[in-house]
Amino acid sequence: MGKGVCGAVMPVWMGALFSLVALTSLVAVPAARAEGEITARYLAAQGREIVLEIQVGTPAPGSLIVIQRTPRGSSLQKAVPLPKQSGRGEIKWLIRQPSPGTLTLRTTFAEPLSPGAVSAVIRCKDPLTGKMLTIKVP
Template sequence: MTATKHHSRPPGLLFLALFLLLAMPMPLRAGEALVSGQYLSSGGQDIQLRITVAGPAPSTLIVIQNLPPGTAIETASPAFHQYDANKGEVKWLLTKVSPGSYLLSLRLLRPVPDGAISGEIRYKDPASGRLTHLPIRP
Protein backbone atom coordinates (compact mmCIF):
# COMPACT_ATOMS: atom_id res chain seq x y z
CA MET A 1 0.00 0.00 0.00
CA THR A 2 1.32 3.40 -0.95
CA ALA A 3 0.72 6.36 1.28
CA THR A 4 -0.32 9.55 -0.41
CA LYS A 5 0.67 12.87 0.95
CA HIS A 6 -2.03 15.56 0.91
CA HIS A 7 -1.00 19.17 0.90
CA SER A 8 -3.40 21.32 2.83
CA ARG A 9 -3.83 24.99 2.12
CA PRO A 10 -2.63 27.38 4.76
CA PRO A 11 -5.45 28.11 7.23
CA GLY A 12 -4.91 31.84 6.72
CA LEU A 13 -6.20 31.60 3.15
CA LEU A 14 -9.45 29.99 4.30
CA PHE A 15 -9.96 32.68 6.93
CA LEU A 16 -9.23 35.41 4.40
CA ALA A 17 -11.82 33.99 1.98
CA LEU A 18 -14.42 33.77 4.79
CA PHE A 19 -13.66 37.33 5.90
CA LEU A 20 -14.07 38.70 2.36
CA LEU A 21 -17.37 36.87 1.94
CA LEU A 22 -18.75 38.26 5.21
CA ALA A 23 -17.44 41.78 4.53
CA MET A 24 -19.32 42.08 1.23
CA PRO A 25 -22.20 44.53 1.38
CA MET A 26 -25.46 42.75 2.08
CA PRO A 27 -28.87 44.20 1.29
CA LEU A 28 -30.00 43.76 4.88
CA ARG A 29 -27.86 42.86 7.89
CA ALA A 30 -29.19 41.15 10.99
CA GLY A 31 -30.83 43.61 13.35
CA GLU A 32 -31.62 46.19 10.67
CA ALA A 33 -35.24 46.91 9.88
CA LEU A 34 -36.48 46.57 6.34
CA VAL A 35 -38.74 49.61 6.84
CA SER A 36 -38.55 52.30 9.52
CA GLY A 37 -40.48 55.48 10.25
CA GLN A 38 -39.58 58.62 12.14
CA TYR A 39 -41.56 61.78 12.82
CA LEU A 40 -39.67 64.91 11.83
CA SER A 41 -42.50 67.03 13.26
CA SER A 42 -45.34 65.61 15.32
CA GLY A 43 -47.28 68.58 16.64
CA GLY A 44 -48.63 71.92 15.57
CA GLN A 45 -50.08 72.39 12.09
CA ASP A 46 -47.37 70.55 10.17
CA ILE A 47 -46.90 66.79 10.55
CA GLN A 48 -43.98 65.15 8.74
CA LEU A 49 -43.14 61.46 8.67
CA ARG A 50 -39.98 60.13 7.05
CA ILE A 51 -40.08 56.49 5.96
CA THR A 52 -36.81 54.71 5.18
CA VAL A 53 -36.85 51.52 3.12
CA ALA A 54 -33.93 49.08 2.81
CA GLY A 55 -33.48 46.48 0.09
CA PRO A 56 -35.01 44.29 -1.02
CA ALA A 57 -37.95 46.68 -0.74
CA PRO A 58 -41.54 45.56 -0.26
CA SER A 59 -43.55 46.41 -3.37
CA THR A 60 -46.28 48.24 -1.41
CA LEU A 61 -46.54 50.17 1.86
CA ILE A 62 -49.74 51.06 3.66
CA VAL A 63 -49.17 54.07 5.91
CA ILE A 64 -51.76 55.00 8.52
CA GLN A 65 -51.60 58.36 10.29
CA ASN A 66 -53.79 58.74 13.39
CA LEU A 67 -54.89 62.26 14.23
CA PRO A 68 -57.31 63.47 16.90
CA PRO A 69 -60.88 62.75 15.66
CA GLY A 70 -62.41 65.63 13.72
CA THR A 71 -59.05 67.10 12.64
CA ALA A 72 -59.34 69.02 9.36
CA ILE A 73 -56.55 68.61 6.80
CA GLU A 74 -55.57 71.58 4.62
CA THR A 75 -53.04 69.81 2.35
CA ALA A 76 -51.21 66.50 2.07
CA SER A 77 -48.09 65.48 0.17
CA PRO A 78 -48.32 63.02 -1.42
CA ALA A 79 -52.10 62.97 -1.63
CA PHE A 80 -53.63 60.41 0.73
CA HIS A 81 -55.97 57.68 -0.50
CA GLN A 82 -58.49 57.78 2.32
CA TYR A 83 -59.39 59.95 5.30
CA ASP A 84 -61.97 59.13 7.97
CA ALA A 85 -62.36 62.41 9.89
CA ASN A 86 -64.59 60.76 12.52
CA LYS A 87 -61.76 58.38 13.45
CA GLY A 88 -58.94 60.79 12.54
CA GLU A 89 -57.39 58.11 10.32
CA VAL A 90 -55.43 59.05 7.18
CA LYS A 91 -54.27 56.26 4.83
CA TRP A 92 -51.69 56.27 2.07
CA LEU A 93 -51.04 53.41 -0.32
CA LEU A 94 -47.48 53.67 -1.65
CA THR A 95 -46.82 51.38 -4.61
CA LYS A 96 -43.71 50.56 -6.65
CA VAL A 97 -41.59 51.17 -3.56
CA SER A 98 -37.81 51.05 -3.95
CA PRO A 99 -35.03 51.43 -1.36
CA GLY A 100 -34.63 54.99 -0.12
CA SER A 101 -36.46 57.66 1.90
CA TYR A 102 -40.01 58.92 1.53
CA LEU A 103 -41.51 62.02 3.17
CA LEU A 104 -45.22 62.22 4.00
CA SER A 105 -46.51 65.64 5.04
CA LEU A 106 -49.80 66.97 6.35
CA ARG A 107 -50.77 70.60 6.88
CA LEU A 108 -53.66 70.84 9.35
CA LEU A 109 -56.17 73.68 9.64
CA ARG A 110 -55.66 73.78 13.43
CA PRO A 111 -52.61 72.74 15.42
CA VAL A 112 -52.58 69.47 17.37
CA PRO A 113 -50.66 69.07 20.63
CA ASP A 114 -47.37 67.17 20.71
CA GLY A 115 -47.95 63.48 21.36
CA ALA A 116 -51.54 63.54 20.06
CA ILE A 117 -50.66 61.56 16.93
CA SER A 118 -49.34 58.12 16.08
CA GLY A 119 -48.86 56.07 12.96
CA GLU A 120 -48.39 52.62 11.54
CA ILE A 121 -46.71 51.14 8.47
CA ARG A 122 -47.93 47.84 7.07
CA TYR A 123 -46.06 45.83 4.48
CA LYS A 124 -45.43 42.30 3.32
CA ASP A 125 -41.83 41.16 3.80
CA PRO A 126 -40.60 40.16 0.31
CA ALA A 127 -38.39 37.38 1.72
CA SER A 128 -40.88 35.66 4.04
CA GLY A 129 -44.23 36.92 2.73
CA ARG A 130 -45.19 37.76 6.32
CA LEU A 131 -47.35 40.85 6.96
CA THR A 132 -45.57 43.32 9.24
CA HIS A 133 -47.24 46.04 11.35
CA LEU A 134 -44.74 48.70 12.39
CA PRO A 135 -46.07 51.22 14.96
CA ILE A 136 -44.61 54.74 14.86
CA ARG A 137 -44.63 57.08 17.85
CA PRO A 138 -43.37 60.65 18.07
Protein backbone atom coordinates (compact mmCIF):
# COMPACT_ATOMS: atom_id res chain seq x y z
CA MET A 1 0.00 0.00 0.00
CA GLY A 2 2.86 2.39 0.83
CA LYS A 3 4.34 1.79 -2.58
CA GLY A 4 0.99 2.46 -4.08
CA VAL A 5 0.69 5.76 -2.25
CA CYS A 6 4.16 6.80 -3.40
CA GLY A 7 3.28 5.77 -6.91
CA ALA A 8 0.21 7.91 -6.80
CA VAL A 9 1.85 10.98 -5.21
CA MET A 10 4.97 11.20 -7.35
CA PRO A 11 3.10 11.86 -10.57
CA VAL A 12 1.29 14.77 -8.93
CA TRP A 13 4.42 16.82 -8.52
CA MET A 14 5.70 15.53 -11.84
CA GLY A 15 2.48 16.73 -13.40
CA ALA A 16 2.85 20.07 -11.69
CA LEU A 17 6.41 20.35 -13.01
CA PHE A 18 5.35 19.50 -16.53
CA SER A 19 2.47 21.91 -16.32
CA LEU A 20 4.83 24.65 -15.15
CA VAL A 21 7.12 23.97 -18.09
CA ALA A 22 4.14 24.01 -20.43
CA LEU A 23 2.85 27.28 -19.01
CA THR A 24 6.31 28.78 -19.27
CA SER A 25 6.48 27.78 -22.91
CA LEU A 26 3.09 29.38 -23.47
CA VAL A 27 3.88 32.70 -21.91
CA ALA A 28 7.47 32.81 -23.12
CA VAL A 29 8.07 35.77 -25.40
CA PRO A 30 11.07 36.73 -27.47
CA ALA A 31 13.87 38.42 -25.57
CA ALA A 32 12.45 41.40 -23.71
CA ARG A 33 12.99 44.64 -25.48
CA ALA A 34 15.07 47.04 -23.46
CA GLU A 35 13.35 50.20 -22.37
CA GLY A 36 14.19 53.26 -24.37
CA GLU A 37 15.96 54.71 -21.35
CA ILE A 38 18.25 57.71 -21.28
CA THR A 39 20.73 58.11 -18.44
CA ALA A 40 23.50 60.60 -18.06
CA ARG A 41 26.36 61.55 -15.74
CA TYR A 42 29.28 63.90 -15.64
CA LEU A 43 32.60 62.16 -16.05
CA ALA A 44 34.25 65.52 -15.35
CA ALA A 45 32.18 68.25 -13.72
CA GLN A 46 34.91 70.71 -12.75
CA GLY A 47 38.02 72.24 -14.19
CA ARG A 48 38.47 73.48 -17.74
CA GLU A 49 37.20 70.37 -19.49
CA ILE A 50 33.67 69.21 -18.73
CA VAL A 51 32.62 65.76 -19.97
CA LEU A 52 28.99 64.67 -20.04
CA GLU A 53 28.30 61.04 -20.85
CA ILE A 54 24.83 60.04 -22.04
CA GLN A 55 23.68 56.44 -22.32
CA VAL A 56 21.06 56.01 -25.01
CA GLY A 57 18.87 52.94 -24.69
CA THR A 58 17.18 50.84 -27.33
CA PRO A 59 15.14 51.94 -29.16
CA ALA A 60 16.77 55.34 -29.36
CA PRO A 61 14.66 58.49 -29.47
CA GLY A 62 14.38 60.35 -32.76
CA SER A 63 16.33 63.31 -31.42
CA LEU A 64 17.75 64.70 -28.20
CA ILE A 65 18.04 68.20 -26.79
CA VAL A 66 20.87 68.74 -24.32
CA ILE A 67 21.09 72.00 -22.44
CA GLN A 68 24.19 72.47 -20.32
CA ARG A 69 24.08 75.32 -17.85
CA THR A 70 27.30 77.02 -16.90
CA PRO A 71 28.11 80.08 -14.82
CA ARG A 72 27.38 83.33 -16.63
CA GLY A 73 30.58 84.82 -17.88
CA SER A 74 32.30 81.49 -18.44
CA SER A 75 33.94 81.48 -21.83
CA LEU A 76 33.48 78.40 -23.98
CA GLN A 77 36.55 77.64 -26.03
CA LYS A 78 35.65 74.33 -27.63
CA ALA A 79 32.75 71.90 -27.79
CA VAL A 80 32.46 68.46 -29.36
CA PRO A 81 30.03 67.90 -30.97
CA LEU A 82 29.28 71.43 -32.06
CA PRO A 83 26.34 72.93 -30.17
CA LYS A 84 23.46 74.72 -31.85
CA GLN A 85 23.81 77.67 -29.54
CA SER A 86 25.94 78.90 -26.67
CA GLY A 87 25.86 81.99 -24.53
CA ARG A 88 23.94 83.53 -21.63
CA GLY A 89 25.00 80.64 -19.41
CA GLU A 90 23.61 77.91 -21.67
CA ILE A 91 24.98 75.58 -24.29
CA LYS A 92 22.35 73.86 -26.44
CA TRP A 93 22.72 70.74 -28.55
CA LEU A 94 20.11 69.22 -30.80
CA ILE A 95 21.28 65.73 -31.62
CA ARG A 96 19.40 64.11 -34.50
CA GLN A 97 18.89 60.36 -34.65
CA PRO A 98 21.26 59.37 -31.82
CA SER A 99 22.43 55.78 -31.94
CA PRO A 100 21.88 53.50 -28.96
CA GLY A 101 25.00 53.41 -26.81
CA THR A 102 27.25 56.05 -25.33
CA LEU A 103 27.19 59.67 -26.39
CA THR A 104 29.91 61.96 -25.01
CA LEU A 105 29.73 65.75 -25.00
CA ARG A 106 33.01 67.55 -24.25
CA THR A 107 33.26 71.25 -23.53
CA THR A 108 36.41 73.19 -22.81
CA PHE A 109 36.33 76.54 -21.04
CA ALA A 110 38.87 79.32 -20.81
CA GLU A 111 38.83 79.28 -17.02
CA PRO A 112 38.37 76.27 -14.73
CA LEU A 113 34.81 75.74 -13.47
CA SER A 114 34.30 75.14 -9.79
CA PRO A 115 32.59 71.97 -8.50
CA GLY A 116 28.81 72.13 -8.78
CA ALA A 117 28.91 75.00 -11.22
CA VAL A 118 27.72 72.93 -14.16
CA SER A 119 24.47 71.03 -14.70
CA ALA A 120 22.51 69.72 -17.64
CA VAL A 121 18.99 68.93 -18.77
CA ILE A 122 18.25 66.37 -21.46
CA ARG A 123 14.91 66.42 -23.26
CA CYS A 124 13.56 63.87 -25.69
CA LYS A 125 10.41 62.03 -26.66
CA ASP A 126 10.01 58.54 -25.27
CA PRO A 127 10.34 56.36 -28.36
CA LEU A 128 7.84 53.88 -26.93
CA THR A 129 5.12 56.19 -25.64
CA GLY A 130 5.82 59.54 -27.33
CA LYS A 131 5.78 61.20 -23.90
CA MET A 132 8.12 64.09 -23.29
CA LEU A 133 11.02 63.13 -21.03
CA THR A 134 13.23 65.48 -19.04
CA ILE A 135 16.39 64.11 -17.45
CA LYS A 136 18.32 66.32 -15.07
CA VAL A 137 22.08 65.86 -14.51
CA PRO A 138 23.40 65.54 -11.87
